[in-house]
Amino acid sequence: MSAGELAVLAAELPAYARSLGIGIERLEQGMPVLALPFDSQVEGRPGVLHGGATSGLLESAGYAALRAELHRQQRSVRLKPIGVTVQFLTAARNQTTFAIGRVNRLGRRNANIEVLAWQDDPARPVATAVMNILMVEDGG
Amino acid sequence: MPGGLAQTGRMNGAAPRFDPAQAARFLFARAHPGWLGLHYAAHGSDWVELTLPWREDLVGETGSGVLATGPIVSLMDMACGMAIWTATGEFRAVATLDLRVDYMRPARAGAAVHGRSQCYRVTRSAAFLRGTAHDGDPDDPVAHIAGVFMFIPGQSR
Numbered sequence: 055m056s057a058g059e060l061a062v063l064a065a066e067l068p069a070y071a072r073s074l075g076i077g078i079e080r081l082e083q084g085m086p087v088l089a090l091p092f093d094s095q096v097e098g099r100p101g102v103l104h105g106g107a108t109s110g111l112l113e114s115a116g117y118a119a120l121r122a123e124l125h126r127q128q129r130s131v132r133l134k135p136i137g138v139t140v141q142f143l144t145a146a147r148n149q150t151t152f153a154i155g156r157v158n159r160l161g162r163r164n165a166n167i168e169v170l171a172w173q174d175d176p177a178r179p180v181a182t183a184v185m186n187i188l189m190v191e192d193g194g
Numbered sequence: 195m196p197g198g199l200a201q202t203g204r205m206n207g208a209a210p211r212f213d214p215a216q217a218a219r220f221l222f223a224r225a226h227p228g229w230l231g232l233h234y235a236a237h238g239s240d241w242v243e244l245t246l247p248w249r250e251d252l253v254g255e256t257g258s259g260v261l262a263t264g265p266i267v268s269l270m271d272m273a274c275g276m277a278i279w280t281a282t283g284e285f286r287a288v289a290t291l292d293l294r295v296d297y298m299r300p301a302r303a304g305a306a307v308h309g310r311s312q313c314y315r316v317t318r319s320a321a322f323l324r325g326t327a328h329d330g331d332p333d334d335p336v337a338h339i340a341g342v343f344m345f346i347p348g349q350s351r
Contacts, residue, residue: 068253068254068255068256068262069250069251069252069253069254069256069262070251070252070253070254070261070262070264070265071262071264072251073251073252074264094224094225094229095225095226095229096226096229097224097225097226098225098226099287104225104226104227104268104271105267105268105271105290105293106226106230106264106265106267106268106269106271106272107226107264107268109264109267109268109271109293110262110264110265110267110268113262113263113264113267114264132255133255134297134300135263135297136296136297137294137295137296137297138263138267138294138295139292139293139294139295140267140290140292140293140294141291141292142289142290142291142292142293145289
C-alpha cells in the first residue's frame with residue numbers, strides 16, 4: 055500500500071515541483087516527506103537556498119499532505135490556494151532540504167495545513183508555513 | 195528617473211546608490227532567479243516591479259497552463275529585497291523573516307506574472323513590505339503580499 059501510495063503522490067507532483075528537483079522521499083505516519091536536493095537552480099546567495107525555493111518546497115509538501123489525506127477519505131477535489139504564510143527561521147545551506155505537512159483541519163470547503171522544512175534535524179526546522187486551501191468538488 | 199546608470203548617492207567615493215535596473219543584470223544572471231528567468235520591469239523611490247515569464251515547466255496544476263504559486267513567491271521575495279535596497283539606496287544583506295501571500299485568483303493560463311513590492315517602512319533592524327502580483331491589469335491582482343525582512347549585521351551581501 056505504502057509504495058503504491060508513494061507512486062500516486064509522486065505522480066501528482068506538479069511540473070513546477072518536478073523541475074525544481076522535488077521528489078517524495080518516504081511516508082511518515084501516512085504523510086509524505088518531500089526532498090529538495092541543493093542545486094544552482096534553487097540557490098539564492100552563494101551556498102544558501104533561495105527563500106522562494108524553500109517556499110516552493112513547503113507549498114509542495116502542504117499539497118502532498120492534503121492529497122494523501124483526501125485519498126484516504128476517497129475524496130476527489132480540485133485544490134485552490136487561498137493563502138500561505140512562510141516563516142524563515144534560519145538560512146538553509148547547500149544540502150538537501152526536507153519538508154512534511156500536517157493537516158490541522160479538513161472541512162468540506164477548506165483545509166488548514168502546517169508545514170515544516172528542515173535539513174539535518176526535524177527538531178531544528180529552517181522554515182515553516184501555514185496554508186489555507188479551498189477545495190472544489192470535481193464535476194461540480 | 196531610472197536611466198540604468200548608478201546615481202552617485204554620496205560624496206567622496208562612497209558606494210554608488212543601488213540601482214535596481216542595473217543590479218538586475220547580475221542578480222538575475224544565475225542561481226534561482228536566473229533559472230526562473232526573472233527580469234526587471236520598473237521601479238520608483240521605494241518600490242520595484244519584476245516580471246516572471248510564463249513557462250510550461252513552472253505550471254502548478256498539470257494541464258492548466260497556470261503558473262504555480264511557488265514561483266510567484268520567489269518573484270515577490272526578490273521584488274521585496276530589491277525594493278529594500280532601492281528605498282535605502284544600499285545593497286546590504288537581508289533575510290526574509292516572514293512572507294504572507296493571499297491569492298485573489300489564479301493567474302491566466304499562459305500569462306506572465308508581474309510583481310511589485312513596496313518598502314513602506316525601514317527601522318534599524320527590519321524592513322516592512324507590501325505588494326501585489328498581477329497578470330496584465332494592476333487593478334485586478336492575482337495576489338497581495340506582506341513581508342518582514344531583517345538586516346543581517348556585518349554582512350555586505
